[in-house]
Amino acid sequence: MSGAIVSLRGLRKSYGVGTPVETEVLHGLDFELAEGEFCALIGPSGSGKSTLLNLIGLLERPTAGELAIAGSETRGLSEQALTVLRGRHIGFVFQFHHLLPAFSALENVMMPSIIERGIATAQAEAVAFDLLHRVGLKGHEHKKANQMSGGQQQRVAIARALSLSPRLILADEPTGNLDTHTADDIFALLREFNRERGSACLIVTHDPRLAARCDRRIELVDGRIARGD
Template sequence: MADVLTLDGIRKSYNVGTPVETEVLHGIDLTMQRGDFLALMGPSGSGKSTLLNIIGLLDRPTGGRLLINGEDTGQLGDSALTHLRGHAIGFVFQYHYLISAFTARENVMMPMLVDRGRPDTAMEQRADELLDRVGLSRWRNNSATNMSGGQQQRVAVARALAMDPDLVLADEPTGNLDTKSADDVFELMREINRERGTTFLLVTHNDDLAARCDRIVRVVDGRIAG
């Protein structure tokens, strides 16, 4: 099975070349294959957020190699990285970051609009298909503010899938939800993972949710524990 994500000796330092240079990631090795559903755990300050930013191509490592679908991202310029991030990676955050004045459909269309520049019928159809998949067909014309927290996060999941990414990075996606809504959103991601083979990397502090993932990776003091 093909590797979607490969981290080979990833290091990250801040204030490089100064007397206060600090290394926060100390040689991270990690591989994820298509269809994996992995929980990333670790205490605050362990390096999880830094690692997630690097995997999401929002920041560059200072050492090691990061491959997405076998492509060495260290060889790419900024525009190529932006294109790869937009097409290969979807993001779900703890806060949904929906545009409040937009409808659910318009929010789901946003990644496609950014990529193509103008709306078209195919985008609307794609957004409607995804909203149907996350159980929100009836709410597609609702503004984001006229939805519950759980519904808003479902829209965020649909938006993350708009470009049919190989990898979805979910950073505490259930952290702001009540227990029932959190369970529903987790199960939705799990179903999409099984149906579509989409790879999910889930950052969570919830031991119960992590136990329902295929694998748990723990980061402690900038290293993979165990």
């Protein structure tokens, strides 16, 4: 591993800023994730894990502090520049999938490539087929997302996040809707991308089995880092 793909300094996030109900949910976090690192983000519900993931994924802006992705400081960047930075470096597995319901599994996995290049290429289609097979969805490539079970949709979302071989994979409970066997397969696939392609992974999980198999565990409690071994 060399350098940091993610660097936080004094990161804070508040909601309802300037109103009587203003609430700070992240309280000055300092944290680095190295290139190629495989890290679990753990902690009780309501501790701020999903909020932190959304900030690192450039889906929300911090209230204060510094956030750098792949060496680029994000404070002051336009929404368009953040979108370009996100598309270039980050694959995100959301807790609630966010698939395009009227599109097929194959089309959903190809979507990041289509957005980046403006067209659907034969190479992107081949990559999408391969990833769908590897997440256990061979034979389901042309099924519409809204015709798939929650577990199948989760696997499509994971394949989509891996489709551009991102330098950083963010996963919010990626195995939450899966049985133990499938969860282990998905974890192994993330590990494979981590080891073979050097993708750093930050995974929110409540599964102590999976957390124990990560290189490092960051524990978030009440919006503060309680442990970072």
